[in-house]
Amino acid sequence: MSESNPVTRELFDEVMVPNYSPSKVIPVRGEGSRIWDQQDNEYIDFAGGIAVNCLGHCHPALVKALTEQGQKLWHLSNTMTNEPALRLAKKMVDATFADKVYFANSGGESNEAALKLARRWALDNYGEQKSHIISFKQGFHGRTFFTVTVGGQPAYSDGFGPKPADVFHAEYNNLDSVKALISDKTCAVVMEPLQGEGGIIRPTDEFVKGVRQLCDENNALLIFDEVQTGVGRLGSLYAYMDLDVTPDILTTAKALGGGFPIGAMITTTDIAKHLKIGTHGSTYGGNPLACAVGEAAFDTVNDSQVLDGVKSKADLFTKHLNEINEKHQIFSEIRGKGLLIGAALNEKYQGKAKEILLAAMDEGLMVLIAGLNVVRFAPSLVIPDEDIKQGMALFEKAVAKVING
Ligand SMILES: *Cc1c(COP(=O)(O)O)cnc(C)c1O
Numbered sequence: 001m002s003e004s005n006p007v008t009r010e011l012f013d014e015v016m017v018p019n020y021s022p023s024k025v026i027p028v029r030g031e032g033s034r035i036w037d038q039q040d041n042e043y044i045d046f047a048g049g050i051a052v053n054c055l056g057h058c059h060p061a062l063v064k065a066l067t068e069q070g071q072k073l074w075h076l077s078n079t080m081t082n083e084p085a086l087r088l089a090k091k092m093v094d095a096t097f098a099d100k101v102y103f104a105n106s107g108g109e110s111n112e113a114a115l116k117l118a119r120r121w122a123l124d125n126y127g128e129q130k131s132h133i134i135s136f137k138q139g140f141h142g143r144t145f146f147t148v149t150v151g152g153q154p155a156y157s158d159g160f161g162p163k164p165a166d167v168f169h170a171e172y173n174n175l176d177s178v179k180a181l182i183s184d185k186t187c188a189v190v191m192e193p194l195q196g197e198g199g200i201i202r203p204t205d206e207f208v209k210g211v212r213q214l215c216d217e218n219n220a221l222l223i224f225d226e227v228q229t230g231v232g233r234l235g236s237l238y239a240y241m242d243l244d245v246t247p248d249i250l251t252t253a254k255a256l257g258g259g260f261p262i263g264a265m266i267t268t269t270d271i272a273k274h275l276k277i278g279t280h281g282s283t284y285g286g287n288p289l290a291c292a293v294g295e296a297a298f299d300t301v302n303d304s305q306v307l308d309g310v311k312s313k314a315d316l317f318t319k320h321l322n323e324i325n326e327k328h329q330i331f332s333e334i335r336g337k338g339l340l341i342g343a344a345l346n347e348k349y350q351g352k353a354k355e356i357l358l359a360a361m362d363e364g365l366m367v368l369i370a371g372l373n374v375v376r377f378a379p380s381l382v383i384p385d386e387d388i389k390q391g392m393a394l395f396e397k398a399v400a401k402v403i404n405g
Contacts (some may be wrong), residue, residue, distance in 0.1 A: 002369060005123045006038075007026065007038075008026075009022070009026060009322075020022075023361060025041075025043075025361060026038050027043070028064070029057075029058075029062045030045065030053075030056070030057025030058060031057055031058055031145050032055070032056040032057060032058075032059075032380070032383075032384065033045045033046075033056050033057075033379060033383040033384065033386070033387045033391075034057075034364065034383075034387070035057065039342070041364065042326055042364060043364050043365060044068070044364065044365050044366070044387055044390060044391035045362075045366045045379065045380070045383075046365060046366055046367045046377045046378075046379045046383075046391055046393060046395075047367055047368045047377075047378060047379070048084075048367040048378045048379050048380050050254070050258060050368060050378060051196070051228050051233060051254050051255060051340065051378035052254045052257075052258070052259055053224045053258060053259045053380055054231055054232060054233070054254075054257075054297060054301055054380060054381045055253035055258050055297060055300055055301070055380060055381065055382055056380035056382060056383065057256065057259070059121070059382075061257070061297075061299070061300050061301070061400045062100075062222060062258050062260075062300075063222070063295055064296070065292045065293050065296035066212075066260070066289070068292070068317075069287065069289050069292035069293070069348065070083060070122050070286060071079070072288075073107075073288050073289075074151045074287070074288065074289045075287055075288065076288065077270050077283065078281060078282075078283075078285070078286065079345050080265060081286070081289070082286070082288040082291070084185070084289075084292040084295055085103060085286040085287075085288065085297055086299060087292040088291045088294050088295040089101040089103075089296055091295065091299070091302075092252075092264065092266055092298065093266070095237055095298075096237070096238060096250070096266060096382070097240075097246045097247075097250075097268070097301055098250065098266035098267055098268060099237055099267070099268050099269040099272065100264050100266065100267055100268070100269055100272035100274065101116075101264055101265075102264065102265045102267075102272075102280070102285070103262065103263070103264050103282070103285040103287075103290075103291065103379075104253070104262075104263040104264065104265065104282055104285045104286060104289070105262060105263055105282065105284050105287075106142070106200065106253055106261060106263045107141075107142050107225075107227030107251065107253035107254060107263050108141070108142020108143050108144045108227075108263075109142070109144065109282065109285075110145055110227065110251035110252065110253050110263035110264055110265045111140070111141045111142050111144075111146075111147045111150070111190075111223075111225055111227070111251050111265075112144050112146055112334070113251075113275075113280055114118060114188075114190070114223050114225075114249045114251050114267075115146050115147070115150060115188070115190070115223075115270075116146075116157040116264070116275075116279075116280055117134065117249065117267065117271065117274060117275050117280070118133070118187050118188035118221050118249065119131060119133075119187055119188075119222060119299060120274045120275065120279060121187070121221065121271055121274040122187030122188075124274050126184075126187075126219070128403060129185055130168070130184070130185055130186070130187045130219075131165075131166045131185065131187055132166045132167075132168060132169055132181075132185045132187060133150060133166060133168070133186070133187060133188050133189075133190060133293070134168050134169075134181050134182060134186055134188070134189045134190070134220075134334040135150045135151065135152060135167065135168075135169055135170075135189070135190040135191065136169060136170055136171065136172040136190075136191055136192075137152035137169050137170070137171055137172065137194060137198075138152045138153065138172060138195055138197075138198030138199065138201070138218050139151050139152040139153075139154075139169075139190070139191065139192055139225075140152075140153065140192070140195075140197035141190065141192075141225050141227075142227075142250050143156065145153075145157075145160060145163070146164050147163065147385055148160075149163040149164050150167055150190055152169050152198070153197075153198075154227050157388070161403065162266055167200035170375055172195055172198070172201055172203065172207075173201070173203060173204055173207045174207075174380055175206070175207055175210040175211070175214075176200050176365070178210070178211055178214055180215060182214050182215075182218050182220065182379070183218060184218055184219065186215075186218050186220040187220060187221065188215075188220055188222070188223050188249075189214070189215050189220055189221075189223065189324070190219055190223040190225060190348075191203075191211065191222075191223070191224065191225065192224070192225045192226075192227075192228065192229065193208065193224050193225075193226060193229055193239040193240055193243060194228075194229050194239060194337055194340065196228035196340065196370065196376075197228075197231070197371075198370070198371070199334075199342060199344070199370050199371050199373070199374045200335055200340060200341065200342025200344075200370055200374055201378060202336070202337055202338040203243075205243070208243050208245045210247055211245075212246075215248075216333045218260040219337045221249055221271065222247045222248050222249075223247060223248065223249045223250070224238075224239070224240055224247035224249070224250045224251070225251050225329045226238050226239055226240070226250050226251060226252050226259050227251055227252060227253045227254050227263070228254055228340065229279075229340065229377075230250075230251060230253075230254070230255060230256065231254070231255035231256050231297065231298065231301050232255065232301040232302070232306060232307055232310055232338075232339045232381050233255060233310075233338055233339060233340050233378070233381070234310075234339075234340060235307055235308075235310040235311045235314065235337065235338035235339075236251065236307065236338075236347035237301070237302050238252070238308065238397035241364065246265060248268065248271055248337045249265060249266070249267040249271065250265070250266050251263065251264070251265050251266075252264050252265075252266070255297065255301070255381075256294050256297065256298065257290060257293055257294050257297060258293060258294075258296070258297035258300075258366065259293075260289070260290050260294065260297075261290060262287075262290040262291065262294045266343075267387050271297045272331040281328040301381060307380060308384060309382065310338045310339050310381050311338065313383060313385065313388060314337070314338050314339055314341065315380075316385060316388050316389075317339070317377060317379075317388060317392075318334055318341065318386065319333045319388070320392035320395075321341070321343055321392075322334060324392070324395065324396045324399055327396075328396075328399050328400065328403055329346070330345060330346060330348075330349050330402075330403060331343045331344055331345060331346060332344050332346040332347070334347065338344060338382075339344070339348075339374075339377070339381055340377075341373045341376070341377040342370055342373045342376050342377075343374065343376075343377075344373060344374050345373045345374070349402075349403075350372070350373055351372045351373065351375055352373075352402060353369040353370075353371070353372055353373055353375050354369055354372070354404050356369075356375050356398055356399065356402050357369050357375065357400035358400040358401075359401045359402050360394065360395055362396045362401075363394040363395075363401075364394055365394040365398065367392050367394055367395070377392075384404070
């Protein structure tokens with residue numbers, strides 16, 4: 001567009017489907033954990049593109065991978081394989097419980113593949129009646145029709161006609177509610193090993209281990225949706241590694257591409273064999289450009305210094321948030337794990353998470369929310385400590401403004 005016809009927020013309302021309500025701010029560039037908007041205002045980024053930009057903006061390793069691959073080969077099709085896809089798959093297999101990888105382009109698609117695989121595995125091994133899927137209230141698994149149905153938020157799944165059948169919702173951290181639903185008809189239990197969108201809810205040890213055991217007793221697969229928790233977010237490469245529970249299928253996306261769209265479903269050879277030739281696929285899945293960037297992100301994050309850094313930066317975040325709370329008495333709890341942190345508003349400030357997000361934006365800080373009552377932080381895993389300090393000073397100002405009306 002010409003100078004006299006600039007891109008503005010109003011243009012969004014003119015030309016975009018109204019399913020989002022974006023901020024007035026239009027960012028134009030980023031570096032590390034800083035972002036600049038059209039007017040060159042600077043922001044500190046505690047949002048990380050909703051847990052996607054695991055290495056901040058324009059990390060040199062990712063820019064290098066993108067530009068190098070961008071000069072070589074962008075896309076083929078799945079009638080041919082390619083080097084970046086095989087290299088990344090090999091690294092994922094070497095670093096996890098899995099033997100096999102299926103590439104997709106998003107978290108929702110990775111989960112769609114996992115659910116279809118679970119159904120096919122059950123059909124092949126046990127017959128048609130083993131079709132039940134158990135997932136959790138408040139869970140989030142994506143926006144395809146199967147994944148919103150499996151997700152535990154009716155607001156996302158209702159109003160689109162008949163849903164995929166045989167999906168049941170238990171309560172997170174309530175093993176009895178799983179026991180009440182699970183049977184030999186269950187083909188899979190799907191869970192986030194820390195509920196993200198649902199409000200930053202950690203599972204108890206007893207719960208995760210209990211779910212694993214119930215799956216084993218009922219010959220059901222355990223699917224971990226690690227779309228948000230994976231690739232270092234919680235301080236281990238994948239969250240399951242710190243839980244002493246191994247899933248049968250795991251999905252990963254968001255941070256996997258560090259900002260380039262890619263997702264994957266990983267599993268064992270024995271389960272994977274049920275996705276025979278032609279049973280499932282994706283035009284872009286395993287795209288060389290995406291996999292080259294994914295490989296660079298995976299290599300950079302799967303490093304003990306980076307992963308240990310997540311733990312120390314998480315401590316720094318928590319320390320600042322506790323200090324702010326001591327002063328202002330606004331949160332009932334600071335929770336989460338690693339650099340996926342939720343600050344839950346206390347009784348007095350119920351429903352004000354969005355107001356805090358907007359006030360923070362005015363101060364030059366980007367944060368997230370998870371529902372109406374939780375302020376969420378999902379910054380770069382390599383955010384400099386100085387940016388945390390400066391960002392928290394801005395956050396305190398935003399909190400004070402909301403408190404003082
Ligand atoms: C974001 C998210 C998804 C959906 O990923 P998309 O890339 O938006 O399809 C699925 N599961 C979890 C746990 C997520 O956080």
